[in-house]
Amino acid sequence: MKLRAQGYHTSLGLVSNGLFWLVCVLSFMTAWLLVATWRHTRKRIRAQEALQGETISAERWKTACSTGMRALDLQGRISYVNAAFCQMTGWSEEELVGKLPPYPYWPEGDQSTYHDMLIDEMSGKVFPGGSRCGSSARTARCSRPALCLALIDGHGRQTGWMTSMTDITEPNRIREQLSASYERFTIVLEALDASVSVAPLGSAELLFANKLYRQWFGSQTVGHLQLVAQAGVLPSNSNANTSMDDEDGLMGLPSDEITTAVSGNAEIYIAELGKWLEVRSRYLNWVDGRLAQMVIATDITPRRQARSSPRARPRRPPP
Structure with missing residues (x-):
């Protein structure tokens, strides 16, 4: 008996090679996906950390902000208030969030008025300078909505309104004190x-005039300029007779020395009034920063008459 063997080429090699390369490709894709997932995870972690930092900063800013912020939905329900708003109204966040008009901080006698104002604001009407919101019984503060903006979501739909409120209690108190002063x-x-008048140098504007000045010269600067011209208290470096439009009348004027200079006296006679006046002037910086001249004129007619009277003349001693 004889055993005879002969080999034949089959497709098993091709199949085994294809499976090998398929496993290699899948392994490579798996490794690439792992690396991509690792990078994406790192980016997401950094984004979360940045978002968390921004959230903490926003919360600190909202806590430290002195402007009251209030968010309303389309029905007028309060959805958000910050700490400044709660401090202004005297109500806590738990007491305000979720409330519908009339709000708890509205004064009881003016609720209908504030409700109409709220409807006008939500309908898009804007009040110049804002509208006064009033104060509640818990606090004596007064606040004013300064801005009303529509809240838009990511799809472009309006979800409510955001209003900002400013406490004007302290400015009102300062304004009242300044008005009283x-x-x-x-x-x-x-x-x-005495006549008191103030006018800026190089201008025909009368900044201030008291009652006696208005009785003598009216409400124009003609009397002020007349007193200045006759008393000879014009600035030495200014040219009152210049007619050049492109030349500054105050050019080269030493304002620092003028404002600290001691005023001098001059006695002049005003024929229109029939009075002798003692004129004193002083330079000062006005509230708007302009250099101005204050002129004080006192009636010395009785003193001049007494000086020129024969009775007032001293007698010569006997020889």
């Missing part, structure tokens, strides 16, 4: 027995 100052100047 100005009123007292004006009363004192109006009661003086």
Whole structure:
């Protein structure tokens, strides 16, 4: 018996090679996906950390912000208030969030008025300078909505309104104090027995004039300029007779020395009034920063008449 063997080529090699390369490709893709997933995870972690930092910063900013912020939905329900808003109204966040008009911080007697104002604001009407919101019984503060913006989501749909409120209690108090000080100052100047006028250099504007000045010269700067010209208290470096439009009348004027200079006196006679006046002037910086000249004119007619009277002349001693 004889055993005879002969080999034949089959497709088993091709199949085995294809499976090998398929496993290699899948392994490579798996490794690439793992690397891509690792990179994506790192980016996501960094984004979450940045978002968390921004959220913490926003919360700190909202806590430290002195402007009250209030968010409303389309029905007027309060959905968000910050700490400044709660401090202004005297109500906590738990007491305000979810409330519909009338809100708890509205004064009881003016709820209908504020409700109409809220409807106008939500309908798109804008009030110049804002509208006064009032104060509740828990606090004596007064606030004013300064801005009302529509809240838009990512799909472009409006979800509500955001309003900002500013506490104007302290500015009102300062304004009242300034008004009272100005009123007292004006009363004192109006009661003086002297004419007081203030006008800026190089301008025909009359910044201030008391009652006696208005009685003598009216409400124009003609009297002020007349007193300045006759008393000879014009600035030495200014040219009153210049007619050049492109030349500054105050060019080269030493403002620092002028504002600290001691005023001098001059006695002049005003024929239109029939009075002798003692004129004193001083330079000062006005509230708007302009250099101005204040002129004070006092009636010295009785003193001049007494000086020129024969009785007032001293007698010569006997020889």
